[in-house]
Amino acid sequence: ADLGNLGSSHTPVDHGLKPQTVNELRAGFEYEIVRDLALGFAGIYRAQGSVIEDGSFNDGQSYFLFNPGESATNAISCTPPVFDAMGNQIGGGAGQCFGRARRYYRAFEFTATKRFTNNVQFIASYVYSSLIGNYEGLYRNDTGQSDPNITSLFDLVSLLNNTYGRLPNDRPHQLKFDGTYRFPFDLMLGGSFRAQSGIPFNQLTPHAIYGNNEGFGLPRGTAIVPSLAATPVGFANTVNSIGSNRTPTTVNLDLNVYYPIKFSEGLELRLQMDWFNVFNSQRAIRLDETYQINSGIAGIPINDPSNKLPNPFYGAGTIFQFPSSIRLGVKFSF
Numbered sequence: 001a002d003l004g005n006l007g008s009s010h011t012p013v014d015h016g017l018k019p020q021t022v023n024e025l026r027a028g029f030e031y032e033i034v035r036d037l038a039l040g041f042a043g044i045y046r047a048q049g050s051v052i053e054d055g056s057f058n059d060g061q062s063y064f065l066f067n068p069g070e071s072a073t074n075a076i077s078c079t080p081p082v083f084d085a086m087g088n089q090i091g092g093g094a095g096q097c098f099g100r101a102r103r104y105y106r107a108f109e110f111t112a113t114k115r116f117t118n119n120v121q122f123i124a125s126y127v128y129s130s131l132i133g134n135y136e137g138l139y140r141n142d143t144g145q146s147d148p149n150i151t152s153l154f155d156l157v158s159l160l161n162n163t164y165g166r167l168p169n170d171r172p173h174q175l176k177f178d179g180t181y182r183f184p185f186d187l188m189l190g191g192s193f194r195a196q197s198g199i200p201f202n203q204l205t206p207h208a209i210y211g212n213n214e215g216f217g218l219p220r221g222t223a224i225v226p227s228l229a230a231t232p233v234g235f236a237n238t239v240n241s242i243g244s245n246r247t248p249t250t251v252n253l254d255l256n257v258y259y260p261i262k263f264s265e266g267l268e269l270r271l272q273m274d275w276f277n278v279f280n281s282q283r284a285i286r287l288d289e290t291y292q293i294n295s296g297i298a299g300i301p302i303n304d305p306s307n308k309l310p311n312p313f314y315g316a317g318t319i320f321q322f323p324s325s326i327r328l329g330v331k332f333s334f
Contacts, residue, residue: 011054014066020149021049028109040111044129051101051135053154060156060209068154069100098157103133103167114179122179131170134163134220141168142202142289143213152210159207165220166200173197190256198247201225201315203291206308212293221245225287226315239284239317248283250321272329280324284317 028042050070054063107129114122138148145151153159173196180190200221207214217223225242240248258272292308300307 012064014064017052017065018050018067018070020052023047023049030111030113036115036117038113040109040113042109042111044105044107044109046103046105048101048103048133048135051154052149053101054150055098055154056156063155065149066098068098098154099134099160101133101135101154102164103131103135103137106130116180119182119184120179122177124177124179125175127174128172129170129174130172131167132165133167134160134165136167136169142204152214156209159210159214162216162219165222167220168199170200170221171197187257187259192254192256193252195251196249198241198244198249198285201241201245201247201287202289204289205292206294213290217291223289223291228313228316239287239315242315247285247287250283250285251279251281252321253278266334268333270329270331270333272331274327274329275324276327277322277324282321282323284320286317286319288313288316288318290314 024044024046026042026044028040030038030040032038050067052065053068054065055068056063107127110126112122112124114120135153136142138151139146140151140153143152153163175193175195177193178191180188182188201223202220203217203223204213205215205217206212222245224245225239225247227242228239255275255278256273258270261269261271263269288311290311291314292310295307295309297307
């Protein structure tokens with residue numbers, strides 16, 4: 001039997017809806033400069049094509065699924081303005097206009113790879129990149145919303161103000177190194193090193209209809225990390241990027257050592273130690289981006305400036321690197 005939709009109504013689909021697409025161009029080369037050591041270079045360009053999202057032209061009273069900036073409903077409801085030679089608008093400009101969902105990733109990647117010879121192996125890479133646009137993807141890091149293809153971002157035209165800029169995963173510099181060395185007496189030492197730029201910092205404000213953290217007070221990624229007005233209880237809250245528009249740059253080194261004891265061809269006892277975050281770096285990897293919140297006081301209109309209260313923890317760290325730790329292990333293979 002056809003049960004239909006239980007407890008809900010369907011969302012209309014825009015005429016001519018296109019599938020979600022991403023376009024990518026990548027070119028590079030790798031060359032073995034000496035025996036067992038190869039260097040590589042690659043250039044990457046990735047651009048968002050069509051996006052499927054839900055939207056509304058009547059301030060949230062009804063919604064439909066569409067391709068922002070290119071669907072039929074958007075074209076009918078939005079007429080571009082027409083100007084004369086003097087720059088005066090003489091027509092068009094009717095309706096609400098959703099622009100296209102855009103995301104552009106550009107990167108240069110340098111790699112070095114050494115195969116396991118003479119007891120040494122490693123792989124290293126450095127990436128210089130840029131990630132900009134107004135659409136992050138199926139998950140929104142800025143608000144923590146996990147609603148694929150129905151995020152709040154394109155629900156209303158007014159939600160798009162200041163949303164174009166550096167996206168949450170924009171990290172201009174990323175350096176990675178993983179390697180191992182085997183000592184003559186079979187002791188194996190491994191290391192993993194990471195260094196990366198912080199992510200862009202935003203100024204989230206209340207939206208007149210959607211509430212807290214749904215508006216951008218400044219263009220995306222351009223807010224300056226402030227000195228803390230207050231320190232959350234129980235946190236040694238030191239932010240190392242005050243005055244910049246990013247979270248702190250982070251560096252992390254993990255080490256691993258193990259020693260195999262062989263009893264026979266099929267029997268082996270392995271003693272192992274893992275040391276995480278050797279430098280004990282505990283920098284903030286996420287900051288509180290809530291600049292203002294609604295007061296919630298009855299009788300004050302939601303769009304009244306007096307209804308917005310400052311967040312005293314704006315710019316404070318919310319997630320930090322895990323502190324240094326050591327793990328000991330024993331593994332027996334047979």
